[in-house]
Amino acid sequence: MSVSLQTPGVSRPVPEVAAAATPAPKRSRWRRHLAQPKSLAGRVVLTAILVGFALLFLYPFVWLLAASLKPRGEVFDNALIPKTFVPENYIEVWNQLPLLSWMWNSIAIAVLAAGTVAISSSIVAFGFAYFRFPGRNILFGLVLATMMLPGAVTMIPIYLIWKETGLLGTWVPLWGMNLFGSAFYIFLQRQFYLGLPKELFEAARLDGASYWGLFWRIAMPLSIPSFVIVFLFEFQASWNNLQSALIYLNAGSVDDFTAPLGIAYAMTKYSPTAGGHGDYQYVMVAALLVTLPMLLLFAFGQRYFIEGVATQGRKG
Template sequence: MLVAAPGGAPVERPDRTRERRRVRPATVLLWVLLAAFSALFLYPLVWLLAASLKPRGEVFDNRLIPQTFTPENYVQVWQQLPLLSWLLNSVLIAVLAAGLVTISSAVVAFGFAYFRFPGRNLLFGLVLATMMLPGAVTMVPQYLIWKNLGVLGTWIPLFGMNLFGSAFYIFLQRQFFLGLPRDLFEAARIDGASYVGMFRRIALPLSIPSLVIIFIFEFQASWNNLQAALIYLNAGTAEGYTVPLGIARAMTMYSPTNGGHGDYQFVMVAALVVTVPMLLLFSFAQRYFIEGVATQGRKG
């Protein structure tokens, strides 16, 4: 397209309409790919929702639209299973585990980020080296420790280890603390602030996005932790189970090989209901989560 320049000579200006037409097929292809991948990831959830609304004989017919709708499953599940107790147990344990590991990891990370002392890098390397140990290596020693302490069958082993932080979360939080201006802490020291005061009044408020990330990650890990619940809670009553252990018990209880009648529709309802807390957590903390991930990504 030719237009007149200020001096009178015609110049060619790019045709924006033509450029938009060139980009449009790529944009359409991108949206198609996003829709396809979204449908792929949403399929298990849609299947679970459909199975939870089916009667016993149609749970595994793979229909995404139930042939026979049985919404009463959502009423009967509370009578068939102690689902409310499982939810409350899992919420309390997950909150304790996530809160303890967030605070303890932040304290250790602040020490590694702010203080300069001989052997700091070596000690930090040893902390990171603990991530190389498989969980199977420490499973038996941890069990013996909790057994000698006499807390088997209680919630303590499910969150007690978080009192000492996590190597991955310490590394993550330390990287965030290193990005904070050191002048803030030096000025606070000149004004007479203690180390605890600097951590509480400067470091923690400025690192809320990273703390939210750690809390969400650990909450999800604790919420889905079947192995620890199977080891430490399996000998107790069903009302003391967590959500993963309770659903596993329900699968066994309803199995025809164990004398059950195959009422797996209640398991599907329970599995769908227990996803609600995680969805609520991510929806409320989404802003901090995205901000924290973006901040950590910029720091590389």
């Protein structure tokens, strides 16, 4: 049976559309109620659980903020509201510690580490996703197998390599290995590239695009969410990396330390067992200040992070 669709000067039959189209798959009842409880009691319970977990995760940050505003003798009294407020700690810390140098060193190293590993991993991941060659799956499996090696196993060989190059005491060992990519990031971005339409690359090849053009002009712009995720993950890992800084920078000048190594140095400096006076309030101020770049980074990058996670979740 058909009906006529009347338009000015045109009359043609079109198939009749059923009023009830194929129903979209519905979520199970328990998932629907868990995601959005309808009763007031359910909403109150869900809100209370969320607030409880939020307070649980915020407690260390609130404790650190309170400790940074206390005098020397009250730093570890566990009071979330200081008995004596000493905001001057935030001014004196710049005279006590070269905090600005530490933060600049950490930012520069983290940007270099995150940028190099994101680019190199993207190139390798695109090669595994786009090209078909003998032994591709075996080679990709070997790349993934490197994730099973503990860091302690490769620590000494990597140190000996950097020693032979004469780069000990510089920033290069803290980001240079990222030039060769990371197995986890290669896997993550390869999965993203596999979800891109192949027709885009086939059309570009017909138009004369090179393989590098396929990556740089098509794959790379479409993979910005995954690129930002890799950048954020590696930036955080490099920013918090105390072990590598302790190995490669500990013998240098204090001004060349990264933020984690500098805070560890400050803990030793103010320790009474090392001749200090227990001025740990400056350590608390420094620890609080070095968390701000990460908070800002995730605040500006969360849109890409959520988009990347949602895109990965849509792939079957």
